[in-house]
Amino acid sequence: MSALPSRELARTLDDAILPELWRRRTRLSEDEMVSMYDLVRRALRSYHPQELSALGEDKEELVAQFIYTKVLRLAPGHTESNACAESAPSNGYALCAYFRRYLIDCLRSASHQRNVSMEDEGMEQEIDLHAHALEDPVESVLMEYGLDEHRVRLAARTFIAGLDEPERIVLAGSLGWCSGCKGGLSAVATQHRVPSYHYRAVKLGVTMKKTADAGDFSNTKIGxxxxxxxxxxxxxxNRTAILIALNLLAAESSEDEMIDAAA
Known part of the structure; x- marks a missing residue:
């Protein structure tokens, strides 16, 4: 997790161009189509929802079909979309939710139902849940855990308020608003004179040892x-829900807190 700031910066750059490309997805130039294809593949690279194993098909092929049919809408009969402009996914996490919805549609199709025992695999309830998911893909993921974005944001604010000043700076420098600053967390910690910042980062959960596992992360403050x-x-x-929660936690890490900490 020590490379998190650079990954966060790369994800931020993708998230910045995603909505605009999505809204013009049926009118993209060849170069823009390549950019959109690469962006979606990056967003889905480490995403492995359980529907993939139920379908029993190669993930790369399913991703390519998803991009061809649902993202770029190149398949016959799919060139136009009735979706409003506001439905454009705002970030990579939303793309993951869109892809999962596509996989669920595949499972519901007659061609896949012949090969999937809905009762034996325990998928029927799962599919029905997603079939009635909210239009907002982030909300549709959170609702599986009895959560919504407002509740997670409130919980994030309470969590941040419970941190001491050095921990809030470490959070901002690793996940939060200044995570893309030149020099990363080390530079932010130096600027704000945070002692033992690496130790604090490990305890907080924004930096993990190479040998760390899920149990180690569960024992951090964020875990x-x-x-x-x-x-x-x-x-x-639960990876998608965890990433969404961390994204909202990062969003609640504000510049005002850094100013207060430096005062």
Whole structure:
């Protein structure tokens, strides 16, 4: 997790251009189509929802079909969309939710139902839940855990308020608003004179040792917040919900807190 700031910066750059490309997705130039294709693949690279194993098809092929049919809308009969401009995914997490919805549609299709025992695989309830998901893909993920964006944001504010000043600076420099600053967390910590910043980062959960596992992360402050407050277990199956919660936590880490800490 020590490379998190650079990954956060790359994700921020993708998120900045995603909505605009999405709104023009049926009128993109060839170069823009390549950019959109690469952006979606990056967003889905480490996303492995359980529907993938139920479908039994190659993930890369499914991603390519998703981009061709649902993103770029190149398939016959899919060239136009009735979706409003506001429905454009705002970030990579939303793209993950869109892709999962596409996989669920595949599972519901007759061609896939012949190969999937809905009762044996316990998928019927799961599919029905997503079939009635909210239009907002972030909300549709959070609702599985009895959460919504407003509740997570409130929990994030309470969590941040409970941190001491050095911890708030470490959070801002690793996940929050200044995570893309030149020099990363080290530079931010030096600027704000945070002692033992690496130790604090490990305890907070924004930096992990190479040998760390899910249990180690569960014992960090952020890990305990996810598990005990939000009810999201640290498990690979919950990766999308965890990423959304961390994204909202990062969004609630504001510049005002850094100013207060430096005062």
């Amino acid at each position: 305990r917040w996810l598990v005990n407050v939000l009810g999201i277990d640290i498990d690979s199956e």
